[in-house]
Amino acid sequence: xxxxxxxxxxxxxxxxxxxxxxxxxxxxxxxxxxxxxxxxxxxxxxxxxxxxxxxxxxxxxxxxxxxxxxxxxxxxxxxxxxxxxxxxxxxxxxxxxxxxxxxxxxxxxxxxxxxxxxxxxxxxxxxxxxxxxxxxxxxxxxxxxxxx
Amino acid sequence: xxxxxxxxxxxxxxxxxxxxxxxxxxxxxxxxxxxxxxxxxxxxxxxxxxxxxxxxxxxxxxxxxxxxxxxxxxxxxxxxxxxxxxxxxxxxxxxxxxxxxxxxxxxxxxxxxxxxxxxxxxxxxxxxxxxxxxxxxxxxxxxxxxxxxxxxxxxx
Numbered sequence: 001x002x003x004x005x006x007x008x009x010x011x012x013x014x015x016x017x018x019x020x021x022x023x024x025x026x027x028x029x030x031x032x033x034x035x036x037x038x039x040x041x042x043x044x045x046x047x048x049x050x051x052x053x054x055x056x057x058x059x060x061x062x063x064x065x066x067x068x069x070x071x072x073x074x075x076x077x078x079x080x081x082x083x084x085x086x087x088x089x090x091x092x093x094x095x096x097x098x099x100x101x102x103x104x105x106x107x108x109x110x111x112x113x114x115x116x117x118x119x120x121x122x123x124x125x126x127x128x129x130x131x132x133x134x135x136x137x138x139x140x141x142x143x144x145x146x147x148x
Numbered sequence: 149x150x151x152x153x154x155x156x157x158x159x160x161x162x163x164x165x166x167x168x169x170x171x172x173x174x175x176x177x178x179x180x181x182x183x184x185x186x187x188x189x190x191x192x193x194x195x196x197x198x199x200x201x202x203x204x205x206x207x208x209x210x211x212x213x214x215x216x217x218x219x220x221x222x223x224x225x226x227x228x229x230x231x232x233x234x235x236x237x238x239x240x241x242x243x244x245x246x247x248x249x250x251x252x253x254x255x256x257x258x259x260x261x262x263x264x265x266x267x268x269x270x271x272x273x274x275x276x277x278x279x280x281x282x283x284x285x286x287x288x289x290x291x292x293x294x295x296x297x298x299x300x301x302x303x304x
Contacts (some may be wrong), residue, residue, distance in 0.1 A: 001258050001262065002259075002262065002281075003255065003259060003260045036301055065218070098230065106259075107275065107276050109275045109276075110275075110277075114247070118282065119219075119262075119282075122262050122263075122282065123279065123281055123282070124281055124282035125278075125279065125280055125281065126276070126278065126279035127278060128276055128278060128279070129271065129272075129275070129277035129278065129296065129297060129301070130277075130299055130301050131301070136289075136292065139289065143282065143283040143284075144282060148282070148283045148284065
């Protein structure tokens with residue numbers, strides 16, 4: 001079982017409870033001010049959500065003073081079925097050393113970071129750097145669903 | 149091929165990325181490796197594991213050969229003290245690959261290993277850039293991950 005730390009915030013509690021359920025769960029860490037996060041939104045994330053209607057998607061806004069960034073997600077066509085939460089903490093202008101670098105005890109050292117969970121709480125794939133294309137995410141979801 | 153037969157016992161999980169006196173020798177070796185500048189691939193595998201062997205048969209050695217600037221560490225897990233070195237040689241894994249053995253690797257550097265094979269990529273002085281913790285990693289996926297890990301994205 002993936003070593004998830006006990007939730008400390010509402011956002012962590014939401015993700016913790018979500019990934020324990022049966023099925024495949026995608027968690028996207030992002031911020032509305034982050035160019036890479038916005039670029040990832042433009043690379044087919046909304047299409048991926050519509051295509052994988054049996055997969056849950058949760059957007060966790062990080063390093064943005066707890067704001068959820070919901071308006072930005074809607075502008076980019078993220079469907080309403082996606083969960084949207086904001087992790088408390090410092091914002092864009094704060095020194096980088098003040099940023100929280102873990103979530104549920106796992107490293108989040110970059111945004112966007114994208115995790116794919118399966119097997120009731122197992123972290124199957126973690127994209128912790130750069131940007132994830134729809135093709136990469138499709139492949140990760142397929143791999144997570146596969147009974148190897 | 150360098151084979152290091154090191155401690156088999158795994159101590160309590162340390163906080164991620166932190167030096168910890170309870171690290172096994174294998175964990176410390178990996179921590180030292182991935183803390184260096186550059187891209188580092190760490191692969192947990194076992195010679196008895198069909199998915200691990202499928203990755204080798206798919207030409208994992210070619211990915212190693214194609215990336216001379218990337219370090220590769222293979223950690224043989226759940227296989228007693230046997231490194232599986234002869235198996236790796238049979239599939240053309242180059243000598244420069246570091247081979248380590250740790251039988252009990254349910255937790256490693258504070259992260260759980262719930263599947264064999266598991267493949268991690270590190271960059272930025274020891275940060276975990278990508279983790280493939282389930283199924284098999286294709287050569288295309290690994291090559292893409294290495295390229296992305298090497299990419300200088302425009303913010304941090």
